[in-house]
Amino acid sequence: MELKNLQTGLSNLRGEISIPGDKSISHRSIMFGAIAEGKTVVANFLLGEDCLSTIECFRKLGVQIEQKDGEVIVHGKGFDGLMEPSDILDVGNSGTTIRLIMGILSGRPFHSVLLGDESIAKRPMTRVTKPLAQFGAVINGRNNGEFTPLSVAGRQLKGAVYELPVASAQVKSALLFAGLQAEGKTTIIEPEKTRDHTERMIRAFGGTVNVNEGSISIDGGQSLTATDIYVPGDISSAAFFLVAGAIIPNSEIHLKNVGLNSTRSGIIDVMSAMGADFDIIPTTTDVDKEPVGDIIVRSSSLKATVVSGTIIPRLIDEIPIIALLATQAEGTTVIKDAEELKVKETNRIDTVVNELKKLGAQIEATPDGMIIKGKTKLKGGSTVSSHGDHRIGMMLAIAAAICSDKVLLEKEEAISVSYPNFFAHLESLM
Numbered sequence: 001m002e003l004k005n006l007q008t009g010l011s012n013l014r015g016e017i018s019i020p021g022d023k024s025i026s027h028r029s030i031m032f033g034a035i036a037e038g039k040t041v042v043a044n045f046l047l048g049e050d051c052l053s054t055i056e057c058f059r060k061l062g063v064q065i066e067q068k069d070g071e072v073i074v075h076g077k078g079f080d081g082l083m084e085p086s087d088i089l090d091v092g093n094s095g096t097t098i099r100l101i102m103g104i105l106s107g108r109p110f111h112s113v114l115l116g117d118e119s120i121a122k123r124p125m126t127r128v129t130k131p132l133a134q135f136g137a138v139i140n141g142r143n144n145g146e147f148t149p150l151s152v153a154g155r156q157l158k159g160a161v162y163e164l165p166v167a168s169a170q171v172k173s174a175l176l177f178a179g180l181q182a183e184g185k186t187t188i189i190e191p192e193k194t195r196d197h198t199e200r201m202i203r204a205f206g207g208t209v210n211v212n213e214g215s216i217s218i219d220g221g222q223s224l225t226a227t228d229i230y231v232p233g234d235i236s237s238a239a240f241f242l243v244a245g246a247i248i249p250n251s252e253i254h255l256k257n258v259g260l261n262s263t264r265s266g267i268i269d270v271m272s273a274m275g276a277d278f279d280i281i282p283t284t285t286d287v288d289k290e291p292v293g294d295i296i297v298r299s300s301s302l303k304a305t306v307v308s309g310t311i312i313p314r315l316i317d318e319i320p321i322i323a324l325l326a327t328q329a330e331g332t333t334v335i336k337d338a339e340e341l342k343v344k345e346t347n348r349i350d351t352v353v354n355e356l357k358k359l360g361a362q363i364e365a366t367p368d369g370m371i372i373k374g375k376t377k378l379k380g381g382s383t384v385s386s387h388g389d390h391r392i393g394m395m396l397a398i399a400a401a402i403c404s405d406k407v408l409l410e411k412e413e414a415i416s417v418s419y420p421n422f423f424a425h426l427e428s429l430m
């Protein structure tokens with residue numbers, strides 16, 4: 001296996017980078033473009049492997065999708081324009097693709113089969129297949145519908161009321177896609193607020209969705225109309241450079257075009273609580289659009305914090321890099337209520353704790369999170385692994401930057417799932 005020799009001992013990071021498109025919004029732009037009528041032009045689409053998997057799945061469903069001059073153009077023909085695929089739909093490494101597409105496929109009058117990579121094969125699917133069964137969907141899979149391969153026998157769905165047992169935007173979104181094509185009304189009750197890109201996009205495509213405190217309702221039988229989408233930069237990708245700027249000495253990084261949707265910006269609140277030195281310059285001009293801004297981050301003197309409760313869904317994908325940040329803060333940082341980390345691309349409680357320990361961090365796993373003692377000088381002198389998880393790979397590359405001894409990374413290729421230019425951007429700041 002080829003190992004990447006990570007840059008260590010960085011004395012500063014300076015300059016400006018434009019953050020690539022948001023992964024969650026990019027997936028949804030293809031899905032909504034496909035089920036709407038007309039031509040949807042998507043600008044700043046993320047060309048990461050996960051989003052490319054979504055494009056390929058919809059091409060197999062008969063949707064014409066072009067990539068031209070940095071834009072993606074989706075020629076939608078409505079829900080009824082989707083056709084039975086003659087081949088397996090391969091979602092690759094993407095949990096968002098497989099979970100959301102089930103909400104669309106379960107209401108279509110044809111048969112389809114979903115498969116992904118070895119990580120997807122371990123991720124729980126009954127969180128989606130069970131509630132969809134309440135709508136009348138018929139989805140089968142290994143272990144009573146828990147694991148891929150999954151087969152979907154689509155049929156006319158009936159709207160339902162469903163209370164989510166875990167805060168999951170993927171489950172909520174799958175049910176909204178089912179509800180859009182069902183007979184009658186659908187109401188979803190969330191235990192905590194999760195990312196709301198699906199609700200925003202229903203509106204952008206001319207649909208109606210009612211959001212009340214803790215619940216989301218839609219009427220079935222809605223038809224959507226194509227629109228142009230601008231995808232803001234992904235705060236989950238910006239997070240690696242926010243932390244790099246704060247923990248590497250003599251740094252000042254200007255991150256351009258970062259999505260600042262409040263359902264995603266928990267890392268900003270955590271960095272504030274830890275005393276990080278940064279400024280936000282909002283650049284959004286249209287209040288109906290996803291909020292966007294620039295962030296300037298500088299080397300900081302940090303203190304420990306507690307990360308728990310309702311903030312967790314607002315920063316779930318940033319916890320690996322927040323754990324690294326906590327190794328450089330004075331005091332004991334506690335991250336709890338984050339059991340969901342166990343069912344991501346890897347068990348992120350285990351992979352974060354084990355890999356950071358190899359570099360010299362004082363970090364222990366708990367059943368629902370981790371406890372990190374700082375400030376600790378990370379040494380390195382070891383080989384670490386992404387375990388095929390893009391966010392673990394990027395966190396380790398930033399961790400290596402503050403190590404004194406050599407650090408080798410196994411499975412760096414995972415990073416292109418969400419941030420193909422990651423190393424180019426990192427090097428441009430050195």
Ligand SMILES: O=C(O)C1=C[C@@H](OP(=O)(O)O)[C@@H](O)[C@H](O)C1
Pocket residue numbers: 023024025096167168169170171173195316317340
């Ligand atoms: O809806 C989405 O686009 C996502 C929701 C989150 O997953 P859960 O819904 O499982 O929390 C997040 O971890 C994932 O990266 C993307």
Ligand SMILES: C=C(OP(=O)(O)O)C(=O)O
Pocket residue numbers: 023050093094095096097317344345391418
């Ligand atoms: C969990 C993630 O993605 P997904 O669930 O789409 O695989 C992620 O990007 O961190």
